Structures are given as structure tokens and as C-alpha cells.
Amino acid sequence: MAEHRDDYRYDPQEIEPRWQAVWAEEKTWEVTNDPAAGKSSYILVMLPYPSGEPHIGHLKVYTVGDAIAHFHRRRGERVLNPMGYDAFGLPAENHAIATGVHPRESTAESIAAFQRQFRRWGVSIDWSRELATNDPAYYRWTQWIFLELLRAGLAYKKKAAVNWCPVDATVLANEQVIDGRCERCGAEVETRQLEQWLFRTTEYAQRLLDDLETIDWPEHVKTMQRNWIGRSEGALVTFRSEDGDTEYPVFTTRPDTLFGATFFVMAPEHPDVLRLAAGGPHEDEVRAYVAHAHAAPNSERSAAERPKTGVPLGRNVINPVNREPIPIWVADYVLIEYGTGAIMAVPGHDERDHAFATVYGLPIRRVIDGPGELPYAGDGPLVNSHADFDGLHNRDALKEIVAWLAQDGRGELSVNYRLRDWLVSRQRYWGCPIPVVYCEGCGLQPVPADQLPVVLPDIEDYAPHGRSPLAAAEDWVASTCPKCGGPARRETDTMDTFVDSSWYFLRYCDPHNDQAAWDPQAVRRLMPVDQYIGGIEHAILHLMYARFFTKALADLGHLDFQEPFAALFTQGMITRDGAKMSKSKGNVVSPGPLVDRYGVDTARAYILFIGPPDQDADWSDEGLEGVHRFLGRLWRLSAETANAALPDGGSGNGAVAAPEGADLELVRKAHWAIDKVTRDMDGRFAFNTAIAAVMELINDCSRLRGSVASPAMSFALATAASLIFPFAPHTGADAYHLLTGRRVWEEPWPEADPRMLESDTFELVCQVMGKLRDRVPAPSSAGRDELEALALAAPNVRAHIAGREVVKVVVVPGKLVNIVVR
């Protein structure tokens, strides 16, 4: 036999392209929008950013998605599993600046590379729905959504802080700021105020928070979103200027400490700072402080350990609880973006205020009793406050003080969020143009929907020179006002690429529609996405923005659901030698050579076998070899068995009538594997243990090869091929076809026969004092008394209870007996 085994050589390089050709030819994975086609589910993997060649992380995420998609298909669902490219963005533009190659060309090249790989990987994609976000046929509708948000007041323009490189004279994206410096020239980045487009995400803060309860996402992702939204409950308390003319509300979570407020602090950006300081003793100093704060690098502001700095304005405000005048300071530890941009400072009970008061010698007052030195941030009874509140526990006093202030409008309960509006303007070329024009007479005008898309023009120079590169395309910028027909200039900022990817999942439902962004019927049938799969790095931004878009579009009547992704799975990274793969570390594993050498099925199955898919996993070449051996064994056994069984070949997957002995053992193992793989797949994503179960089945096939009749062997192997198909589709399909002559993807997912999962006897575990002492065979039907008797009779149990008194016997039917002795 041994010398013939080479005839059954597992040759993935022959097998894989052969089945890929069938799937491409027959468009196997395409789904129609015909409602008669049956129950659908939408399995979506986050679309890739096409840059260079796909890496091993792509192989992992699309393998995970593919396994889930195949499993659902085999369970009778029509599965939408589309593919697209997040094709606008900075790397392509930086590449263009460096090489002069148009981003469109480098992007198209990269997309072609991704397409080749995805086909080579055998991923079951519906290619008829492919899209790229830089395609005018796509971004036409990105622009349409922008205009819808504008119409609804959810898109607006205002002066906002941007990262500004003084040397390159350009705005930088956050990603281009490394440690507070420009990534290109190394200059310290400044903050500048420019007119920017924003989306009103803050308006959805509460709903974005609340609706997390309604979706099946990993708890840690929800937690990250909750932290990002940062809801905090407190009170808005109004302080007044001494002349009583101006109100200065502050947000505080600790209105119980109002009697301990000994000064008041405004952010440098607060609009009243310079006016209040005018004519005072510190006017010049304040002016200099504010100017420095405006221009200072962001990193300086955000360093919490930095010593506190500030300047008094020379004016007071009145504390509403006790009429006490307290001095106003300007200090950059107060942020303009949060709350009202001004705070009451309670140095006795807030660490930051305490640090500031210590630097400038400001009074520190204890108003809550508690252990230790000030500052004390804990709970306790009020002291030094007011006869009505002293002695009350601070949590109770908090409510009473706010209620008391509310009586005459000095304060009210309030909620604040950390979430900011989404700044979408980018002074960059390679992005979706913002579809508005500026007319001298009529002002800002949206481009009418029937004139979309506003097509991104070709330009010569991509480098920004203090304005968006688009501003240089004079012919393009010069436009006409849709209202008065007079001359108008186009908006030259482009949109953040996260805008493009905030709605692509909707476009897949109806990707070729040139009358609308989507047909509501098509979206209604497919959305929300049943299972979304992607990297944890998108836990906050992309997932928050997509949720915001969905809610906003629902409010505008374009969608009738609130959440885009009903379930989310985040896969872990593949590392090498315990570190993230990177060219500089030289530890990159490239899918290309890997697939050439072992075939993609080995790579796919190994990536899933390596460990739980949501965890990071370290790559091992030896581990890969092991999985390759396993697939080879599965295939070779199938080929041999199919060949031996040729006379009645085709009986493979049929039930084996009344098996006995080794046949029964193997058939049982096959049913056990069906049950195990099914439970591991069904909502659990335990691909590693599922593959291990198929390995066990193959090990048994191998072991029992000489003693099992052909039908039982065929059944076991066809079952293994069928179960491995979602992970190693080519090998599974080929082995299954060899054994049965049928196409495994057209077969329903196998079902375990419950009778085959039980057996007449089991191994009874016998414990004494919780320690394993013996194992004896027992009938599955045995009752508690019988099991107890069997255990007490077990030789090694008798040895351990000899001379002792049995005080208790715990019986777990079908499992074990534990004997407690004294």
C-alpha cells in the first residue's frame, strides 16, 4: 500500500483553482434582491482600505467572515457577503506627493491586488455588489447624505481648532501629528481656528448611549463607546458678575461642594476673558497667556502632570449659594469644549483645583467631613456650608442644594457629555468633495441634488499650501450659484474618509441604483447587518459614526431602524514573536508566499485553529505545518476511500444502516463531531475547537481504517469534509465530491442523530473526598442507587474507604459518584 500512497498526494495548488473556477463561473455566491428567494442574512466584514497588498490580518478577518457566511448558507439562509474598498484617504495622497502618481492610479492598482488575493483565497463574495468609495457613482450619494444632514441642521460650519504646521503652512490630520510634531517636517504643531464643517453627533449622545442596550456587541466595545460618550450627571449653576449684568453658568458634578468654591476659572478660549481683563491690573498678562494658549501645541495642554498655570482677571463673580465674591482666573486646565468652558473651583475637594490653589496661594476650604488631608474627593457630611445643609450626607445635600437653587433659577439638574461634534472637514485632495458653493450674494448654497456628483477634479500638485489642494484647481472652484445664477466658488475642503465608510453597508443592499442611494425595500429586507466582523481598532470611531449616520438617516425618514449592526464580532491581531508585525521589525508573514506554498486552505484553517479568534494570536510556522498535515490526511483518506468504494461510490453521505463494533464507534464519533462543530459555530465563533473536533474525527478514521467497512468510513469522511468546508472550503469541497459526487455547498449542514450521541454504557468516575480514585464502566440507564453501589464496589475506592465511615455519597447520574468519609 505504502508505495501507492503517493498517488493520493494532497495538491492544493491543483484543487483550489479548480473549485474557484466553478464558483466564479457559476457566480455561486451572488444573491438577488428578489424577495421570493427566501430568508436572508447579512454577514459583513469591514471593508478594507486598499494600500499595497493585503496582509495576514486581512486573511484572518475575511476567513472568519467566510466561515460564518458558509455556516449560515448551509443552514438554509441566503447570505449576503459583499466586498468593497475604502479608497479615499491620506496614505494614497501622501504617496502621490512623494511620487507624483495620481492617487486614483495607485488606489486602482491596490484594489486590483486585493481583488486577486480575495479570489485566490476563495472567499465567498458576491462580486456583483462590489463598490469603491472613490467611485463618483458611490460618492455622489455620500454627497447626497451630506446635503440631507445639512438640510436637517445636522451638518454645520463653525470656527474650530485644527492642527496647524507653521513650517509647511498646512492643516494636519490628527494621524499626521506625532508627539505634537508634524510628521513630515518635525515642526511643533500649533492650534489654529479655522472655519470647519462638523456633524452634530452630540445631539445623538443619549441615543447612542441608550441603544447600546439593544445590540449584541462585545461588552468591552460597548464600554469603550460609553466612555467615549462620557455621560455625566450634575448641575448647571449660575454665577453672576459683580455688577449683576452677566451670567456665567458652570457645569458641576459636585453641587454639594458649592460652599467650598473659593475661585472661578475660565478657559483661555472663553469669549469673555479679554473683555473682563480689560482695564484691569493684569490685562497684558492675560492677553499674553491667552495668545500662548491658542498657539501652544496640543500636547502641552493635555499633559495632566504639568504644573498648573493661570492669570487672575482682576474681577469677581458672585457665588449663588452664599453671595460671596470670588476671583475669576483664566487657566488652560479648563477646557472650552467641555461644559460651559468655565468652572467653579473647589480646592478642598477637587485635586486639580487644589493643585492650582496651592500654586497661587488661594484659600482652600473644607466643606465635607472625611478622613485625611485635603483635597478629599470622597463622601461625608457637609460642614462649613449653611445651617440648612450642614450635617447632611453630601449625596442628599446635593439634591437639596440643587432644588433650593432651582427655586429662583440659580441652578438646575443637568447632564453633560464628553462626546464632541464630528469635525469632517479635511484640507486635503483625496477625499469626497463637500457639495456646497459660496455665492457673494446668496452665501452658502448646497449644490442641487440633480447636479451631483461634484466630481473631484484632476490636479497637478497634491501638496497643501495653507489651503486645500483643491483651491488650486481654479476652473473647478469657479462655479455658479444655484440660486441666483451668479458666480460662486466651490467648497475646497473634502470630507473625512470616515464619512465614506459610515453608510457603505447600506449601498451594498442596492449598489447599482443611479436614481437613489438605495431602494428602501432592498434595505428593509437586508438591514440591519446580522453579523458585523472587524478589528477592535474601530471600536470607537467607525462604529460610532456608522451608528450616528443610521440614526440621523432614520430621523430623516430614509431608514426604519436605529442600529446598523445587530451583532458585532471583533477579531484579534496576529502577532509574530509576540509583537505586532511590521516591516521595520522584519517579522511580517505575507499571505502571498504562504498561499503559494501550502495552499490557502492551510493558511485559513491554521489562522482559525491557532486560538480563539477574538484574541491576539502568535504565528508559528510549525503550527501551520500541523494543520497542513491534517488537511492532507483528510483529503488522502477521502481519496483512498472513494477509490476503494468506486463500485458503489456515491453512497458516501447516506446513513449507515445499523452499524456495529468499529463501524458503530466511528459513526458515533462522526455524529459527536457534527454536534460539537455545530455548537461551536452557532453564535460562539469557537472555530479553534470546531477544527479540533474534526481533527479528532480524522484521527479516528485513520486509527480504525483497517477495521471499518466502507460505508461507515465514507460516512465519517464525508462528514469531516462537510464540517471542515466553512474553514477550508476547497479541500472540503474536493474531498466531499470525491466521496459522494456531490457539491458540499449545495448540501444542508449535517444534523447529529441524538441516538448516536448516547451510548449504552459510560465510564463512571469514582471519587473519594473529591479525589479521583477509580473509573468503572456503568450502564447509561443506571439509577442513583446502582451507581452508588458500583462506585462503592470499585477496587481502588474500597482501598481508600477501608476503615473509614462513609458519611455521604454524592451521585451525579451519567457522570460520577463522590464518596465522603470520616
Place this chain on the structure above:
RNA sequence: GCCCGGGUGGCGGAACGGUAGACGCGGCUGACUUAAAAUCGGCUGUCCCGACGGGCAUGUGGGUUCGAAUCCCACCCCGGGCACCA
């Protein structure tokens, strides 16, 4: 500092409160071979023992339980997120 994860053999990892270490890698060893590769088989947590068997073992220390990797309390270490958010 706050909020999440996670600590199990030489390694990746398995284990509804019920036989700890499935499966794979690595190692040792055997078969086939002139030889190697490939393939197939056996052994492999650790210590004591000739064997039967026994002791010790899931980061550390306690607790609950007939029984704990799993539940509870305290602590240590690693990874991630947020961080002057009033």
C-alpha cells in the same frame, strides 16, 4: 488614577461547579527506506515508585462547596481603552 480584558505543561491552547491539560506544535521513540524526505504508530505536566499506586499542580493568599481553573474576598503581574471632562 479610572474602566475593561487576561494569567492553565517546553509552546499555542481545551475544560455546563464534576476525570485538569482535548486538539495542535515541540521533544523522545518505533515502523517503512540503502539513506533521507514524506507517511504511519507509541510515549510525553511534575515528583516518588521496579510495578500497582501515590504526592504535588491552573499567578499568590484566604473563603464557599461533597467537589473550584471555574464562584466570592484580598493581593501581584501582563495587555488594552480613557485620562486636567469639573
